[in-house]
Amino acid sequence: MTNPVIVRCVEGVLFATLNIPATRNALAPEVVAVLTDIVAQAEADVGIRALVLRGAGGTFSAGGNVGNFQARLDADVGHEDPVAARNRQFGHFMTRLATLPIPVIAAVDGPAMGGGMGMACAADVVLATRAARFALSETSLGIIPAQIAPFVVGRLGAALTRRLGLTGERLDGVAAEAVxxxxxxxDDAAGLDELIAEWLTRIGRCGPHANRQFKALVARCGQTPVDSLLDDASHQFAQCMRTEGTEGIAAFREKREARWVTRFDAGIVCAAQSTDA
Known part of the structure; x- marks a missing residue:
């Protein structure tokens, strides 16, 4: 059986590549469960500095697996609606992905439909080829992008999200960059490898602990009263200064690279995301 998600860790970066060619990397429940485990691993392991999500075979993800929708409709409702339960399972994954305290890169080549577009919107950095295609395709099936809506709004704003959802409009890579x-x-998949390497090298210049602290701090902005947030941030700053910051400041003064600096090139990225055994 084909492994639905190829996972490799290189220089502290977790590369997760969707690899379900028969369904164009559709997000079936078992695939979502694997992705949730990957996110949990990245969250718990302080040695992991970034997560790169990509799809094999020229497709990021076709979204939900429409092929198993009927089975859910045919199941007994019982005390919990199985359709709602499966849908909500994906939402739990989306929340974990969006709040992951490390940089997340979505590298999109080909279609990113429905939930695939939602995953991209939950990432911190979205890189794509000109062949990328994005759409909130659910409404064309008579359903709604229920679990991804908050994350799409967070990335694009309510007005554009409404336009895309109410019309089923598709954006190619150029249009997606413009909005x-x-x-x-x-330009192409090889160029995407180069871009991923460039962005990972940028991330590799930053203190891993500082990145985790900063992302968590940003997530609280607008959710926590400012004075309380800044009180907490001052203590985080002091803790960073006494740990990782000691090395960072010493490196700056001595005109050398900090010990945590890592670099990537396109060859490393390509190998890390290969679907070959």
Whole structure:
């Protein structure tokens, strides 16, 4: 059986590549369960500095697995609606992905439909090829993008999200970059490898602990009263200064690289995301 998600860790970066060619990397419940485990691993292991999500075979993800929808409809409702339960399972994964305290890169080549587009919107950096295609495709099936809506709104704003959802409009890579869904565009898959390497090298210059602390701090902005947030942030700052910051400041003064600096090139990225055994 084909492994639905190829996972490799290189230089502290977790590469997770969807690899279900028969369904164009559809997000079936078992695939979502694997992705949730990967996110939990990245969250718990302080040695992991970033997560890269990508799809094999020229497709990021076709979204939900429409092929198993009927089975859910045919199941006994009982005390819990199985359709709602499966849908909510994906939402739990989306929340874990969006709040992961390390940088998340979504590298999109080909279609990113429905839940696939939602995953991209939950990432911190979205890189794509010109062949990328994004759409909130659910409404064309008579359903709604229920669990991804908050994350799409967070990335694109309510007005654009409404437009995309109410019309089923598709955005290619160029259009997606123009509206801010994509941060940087590559001409093709090889160029995408190069972009991923560039962004991972940028992330590799930053203190891993500082990145985790900063991402968590940003997540609280707008959710916590400012004075309380800043009180907490001052203690976080002091803790960083006394740990990782000691090395960072010493490196700056001595005009050398900090010990945590890592670099990537396209070859490393390509190998890490290969579906070959």
């Amino acid at each position: 801010g869904l994509v941060d940087q565009l590559a």
